[in-house]
Amino acid sequence: MARRTTEHQTRVGPTSPSARRADPLDVDALLADRRTNIIVCCGSGGVGKTTSAAALALRAAEQGRKVVVLTIDPARRLAQSMGIEALDNTPRPVSGVAGPGSLDAMMLDMKRTFDEVVESQASPEKAKQILANPFYIALSSSFAGTQEYMAMEKLGQLHREHVVGAAGGRPRGSKDAATYDLIVVDTPPSRSALDFLDAPERLSSFLDGRFVRLMLAPARGPAKLMSAGFSLITNALTKILGAQFLKDLQMFVSALDTVFGGFRQRAQQTYSLLQARGTAFLVVAAPEPDALREAAYFVERLSEDGMPLAGLIVNRASPAPESALAAEEALAGAGRLDSDGEGALASGLLRLHADQVRLVERERGLRERFAAAHPQVPTAVVPALAGDVHDLEGLRRIGDLLAEASRTTG
């Protein structure tokens, strides 16, 4: 018997209603939830990640939270306005915060953080040896990826030492009971921003790698452990890089061997801290194909690793045009006008309008595509400001826009 299908006909294709979309991202609810004690902002470069992180931190502080914001590379004037232009790796109070809470800010000093890890893990003598090694110097100051590790190391440190409830009750080493109840972290602007997720595994595979074990062999046991294959390698390396290179490297690897165990353990702790329910990841993007593609990558990666994703912030959205005139009509009209004489003003305005409509349509299309693929991600769309943000007033405005976005975008 033929079934009537008209009643429950399901549409397929682009105009079909999508799976249930998540509610808009409610920033204020996230900040007000006392259980949230870490917010990590990630995303590609140039999307306003640092500004978003600072704006969220300020908003939380003005709503009564005790906040510290850890930034990587803030624009100079923004850093100045927050009083953190001196890079000393210590949180400094930000003045001008209105409201019951408090805000401290710090800029990450990658090399110094690394040095501190070495110093805390190795004996003073060994630490001195490591800090002076040319490999260590290059690794700690320039190696791509170090910044990501160190941002997470610093986050773990702040959490251990200053946040109540971490690692069994009272925080260690702080003057008062709980310096902070919320840490906001800005991650480095690169795809490898999520490299910290791999840190424990990468450290393990590094330490257990055959090459490292062979490099360590002379220090650990009789020379006969060195296989014929390995001397082939050392000969080749000496030929290419010079003997000093190999000597420095060997020293570096064996010296770090003692430090890495503790290092690995800490990386693992930070990893589970990120997975815990007090953590919220926010992916930041701009309405551009590249930035949204990166955002999709972040979203997928975070869910694969079981990291708690709170939502997506789309910054720098073009403001919707005020009048409903279609782009084609505006352009056709402009074409009928003399662009030099009397009609110049109207023609210019119509062209501007058409441009604006197209831009907004394109951005909406890009966002829709993202939402179709990731319907479960709560999103907040923040309109672009005319100028850059470099004071607390500007950050407050961004914070307001973020909160408003939860009421207007869907």
Added chain:
Amino acid sequence: MSDWARVQLHVVTGKGGTGKSTVASALALALAHRGRNVLLCEVEGRQGIARMFDVDPLPYQERRLTTGLPDADGGKGVVHALHIDAESALLEYLSMYYRLGRAGRALDRFGVIEFATTIAPGVRDVLLSGKVYEAVQRNSRNKGAIEYDAVVLDAPPTGRITQFLNVGGEVGGLAKVGPVKTQSDTMMKLFQSPQTAVHLVTLLEEMPVQETIDGIAELRAAKLRVGGVVVNMVRSRDLSADDLAAARAGTLDRGRIEAGIRAAGIDVTPALVDGLVHEAREHAERRALEDRLSEVVGTLGVPTYELPRMSGGVDLGALYELAALLRGQGMA
């Protein structure tokens, strides 16, 4: 006549989000005319070139990508593409210079290649820029390879570019003698010579302009050759200076607008005029900021080029349009 006629290596950098990959691609198209061969390389593992030109992901192998932008007589050249990754570059380097054979395989087996490209500091940058160097200064070891008239590098962002190109400093601290030291010195010579130009892409926004200023200072301090500044995504210039000022002050002549719209055959409603006036004001505010930053860029003492904001996005056709604009302004 191109401003960079002697340049063989064009390095294109810029803050994230400024569109440096777009500019690098457009520049490659603009340089490829009259039978010239141009190589477009990327080193960040993002496969941006493949996406931009809508082709399959690129291997570690030079591939013919497309024909360049023809000149007035229709003379076209060819753009080739190469995706450089550090691991392949190291293996190629070892076989090209050392014919390592057994030892080369042993290096791989013992995880040295992986070690060198993921953990060993600075080595990665040297391998990537080393391959770029090889493509510019072809030598007899690479038999049958194309000799390019120009190489365009879609480079790491402004914040990392000096470190990326400053291989002498990077390797110098680690390998004080030996062939690698000599080779990195030769690479430095090219990067510091007039055959190289490092172009910076910026937007007319405060942070990208500030990074451009800082980037130029860092490049100069490392004696690397600064090329031009490409100002990307510039807003349209549809309104006259007087009208812009009036739009900012809120004193645009509504009567004139209404008459104009009517003449254009569009129904005049107060809401439409209000909307247009409001849009004009926002535009004028941004344009004022852009003009101020444009002046700042003008004081940097390097040639500048402008590309418009493409409201419909950048597709393959738009790349050729941008290429024509760059060539028209003398960048290629």
